Amino acid sequence: EPEVTQTPSHQVTQMGQEVILRCVPISNHLYFYWYRQILGQKVEFLVSFYNNEISEKSEIFDDQFSVERPDGSNFTLKIRSTKLEDSAMYFCASSGLALRLGYNEQFFGPGTRLTVL
Amino acid sequence: GENVEQHPSTLSVQEGDSAVIKCTYSDSASNYFPWYKQELGKGPQLIIDIRSNVGEKKDQRIAVTLNKTAKHFSLHITETQPEDSAVYFCAAMRGAGGFKTIFGAGTRLFVKA
Numbered sequence: 001e002p003e004v005t006q007t008p009s010h011q012v013t014q015m016g017q018e019v020i021l022r023c024v025p026i027s028n029h030l031y032f033y034w035y036r037q038i039l040g041q042k043v044e045f046l047v048s049f050y051n052n053e054i055s056e057k058s059e060i061f062d063d064q065f066s067v068e069r070p071d072g073s074n075f076t077l078k079i080r081s082t083k084l085e086d087s088a089m090y091f092c093a094s095s096g097l098a099l100r101l102g103y104n105e106q107f108f109g110p111g112t113r114l115t116v117l
Numbered sequence: 118g119e120n121v122e123q124h125p126s127t128l129s130v131q132e133g134d135s136a137v138i139k140c141t142y143s144d145s146a147s148n149y150f151p152w153y154k155q156e157l158g159k160g161p162q163l164i165i166d167i168r169s170n171v172g173e174k175k176d177q178r179i180a181v182t183l184n185k186t187a188k189h190f191s192l193h194i195t196e197t198q199p200e201d202s203a204v205y206f207c208a209a210m211r212g213a214g215g216f217k218t219i220f221g222a223g224t225r226l227f228v229k230a
Binding site for chain 1: 154206216219221223
């Protein structure tokens with residue numbers, strides 16, 4: 001069964017450093033998402049991406065964040081200058097095209113645990 | 118802004134009993150309501166979903182109901198088993214634009230054998 005994969009599973013970085021989290025969405029999916037989950041809290045939407053551009057972003061997704069689809073398979077989240085409060089689990093998700101149905105089932109990856117020291 | 122309230126935060130039931138988790142949403146434009154199960158160290162896994170043109174949906178031991186007027190939706194698990202123990206999240210999605218999904222705070226379900 002196709003699945004979303006993410007690397008690395010755990011990333012430790014120093015405050016102020018840049019990190020890139022990588023995701024490989026399901027191959028025929030067209031919509032891509034990033035979410036974060038601070039330990040013990042709810043899953044929070046960061047950004048959605050379609051047709052090589054951001055479709056929607058939350059207030060969390062400020063100028064320190066960027067997303068990219070550098071090739072036909074990877075989808076990345078970059079945090080330019082990490083802060084302590086960026087420590088969280090980051091989930092990538094993807095979904096297929098179902099616009100005419102008005103909904104889009106999202107499939108989540110296993111997550112990357114980011115620890116900022 | 119958009120918000121999804123979820124109750125209870127913790128639920129403990131005896132094996133074989135039913136479990137009910139309730140959510141309310143604020144965004145009237147929401148039209149898709151997925152439920153996710155999250156086990157320790159893993160990503161959310163979709164277990165059932167319901168669209169706004171449907172009032173109820175059932176899949177074996179799991180059922181979901183939706184009341185659009187009241188903006189309420191609920192998850193019902195019957196004949197609970199220890200392997201149902203996990204954190205369950207409800208969510209609401211707007212079926213337009215960027216398909217932004219708002220999650221509830223989660224319910225930690227314990228099923229005692």
